[in-house]
Structures are given as structure tokens and as C-alpha cells.
Amino acid sequence: MLFSPVTYNEPVFRPPGEANSVIIQATLGCSWNQCSFCEMYTSKKFKVRNQEEVIAEIQKLSKYYKGAKKIFLADGNAFILSSKKLVPLLKQINSDFGRIQRVSSYALPKDILNKSVSELQELKAHGLKLLYIGIETGDDALLKLINKGETYNSTVDGILKAQQASIDTSIMILNGIGGKKYSQQHALNSAKIINEINPKFLSTLTLSLPYGIEHFQSKFKGDYTQQSITELYEELKLLIQNTKVNNVIYRSDHVSNNLILKGILSKDNDKLISTIEQAVAITSENEYPSAPSVL
């Protein structure tokens, strides 16, 4: 096990793009913690950590990780903290770490909407430059079925508000979240929301069922039938075919993904679609059920 100058409250999650970032747990767990597909923080009760303790950890981490360029504020949605609580943390980070390139965190659209544009601008001025938002789908019916606690409109409003304050957004869509029945509307409405918000980054992850299909079906409020890998690819293809955006950096390289895809949307759409079609041709000959058992 690697040495760390602080003891983290496990489990700790961070986006793949934050693999080399220093992680600071400003909150524990997820304030929502009710999405039907998510088991990330079900073992934790949401808590805002004591500010002095977090500041003491920033001081310790800055001595150990000298020269670090990126900081990720954990856990599930540290951005729920008010700007009154976030600004002192950002000031401490800037003063202790020095030349930090960016601070980022997971956020829910409601966390963004609860802040004014001037508060968001102040956070940006103190280095909070990127928010990761798992919107999962742009389909309102599915958002209800997975109990996301957000709608198409609240998601668009939150993300555009962050972008209005010049905070970049990294969006996550969950391939397979609706199963066979909702696949088409999931792909089309997810493309629609991506087109409307034009995030800086887009990732597609694949639905994982760490506790099995029945456990997920008991939490999903609709009729879930698992897709084959070919059907997941077809859903992804439909999504990409319908995106019309400017310079969105796209990645499908999470551990849950069966196919690695990287490109710039919409410039690389044809290339990405061709790669998916090749994968469909290979996979459909040896089809087996999807859903890897990973978080």
C-alpha cells in the first residue's frame, strides 16, 4: 500500500482524468446517494467535514506532494459546499501548493444552481476550473426511473450556469442505463442534451452491476432488460451519430467500457462510428451478455 500523509475515509473515487491529482476530501459520501445504479457511496453517510481538519490536511498534503499541479476535491459532490466554505479551502490550496493549474470536483446540477453566477466566478478566480457532472442520460423519463433527482432542464440550466462563469464541465453518460426498452430514447435525448450544453469533455461509461441484475432491477423503477454488448455498441453509435458539437473531447476509456474510444466530437464522428461498426461486426459473432462487475 502506498504511503499517504493523511488517512482517507474509504472508499475514495475520482475520475480517470484525476489519476495524478492530489485528493482532498472536503465532504464524505454523496449528498443525494439515491441513484438506482450507483453503489459508490452506499457504505457512507453524507457528511460535510470540519473545515479546520480539511485545512490541516491541505497543509500536510502540500508538504508531501510538492509541485502538484492538480487537486481533486472529493467525495461524491464536494461542490455541494457553499462558496463561503469553498473559497477558504481554495485560498489555502493556492497558498500552500503554489502554482496549481486547476482544482476540480464532482457536482450535481442542483449544486451549481444553488450558487449565483458571481459566486461561481469567484470560485473560478480561486482556481476551481472544472466540474465533473454525471448526467447519465438526457431522457427525462429515464432520469425519473433511475431516481437521478434532476431533469433535462435542471441539468442544462446548471451546466450552462457553470459555463457562464467560465468553469469547464466534464459530462458523463451511462451507456446501457435504460436496458433494451429505453435504449433509443436514451441515445437520442442524450445526444440532444450534449448538443445543447457543448461541454469541454464528454465520457461514456457503461452500466455496471456489481450486485447483479436482480439488485439493480429492484431499484430501477421501470422495465429493465439487459442489453448485449452489440446492443450497447449500437446505442453508443446512435448517440455519436446524433451529436453535433464543437470541439468536445470525447473518451470511452473507463474500466467499465468494452471498447476504448477517443476523439474530438463532432470532427471525429465518422472515425468513431466506423470503429464501433468494426466492433459490432466482431462482437456479434461471439455474443455474450454485458455488464461487467465493476464499479
Ligand code: SF4
Ligand atoms: S451517481 Fe452521483 S449523484 Fe447519484 S448516488 Fe452516485 S455519486 Fe450520488
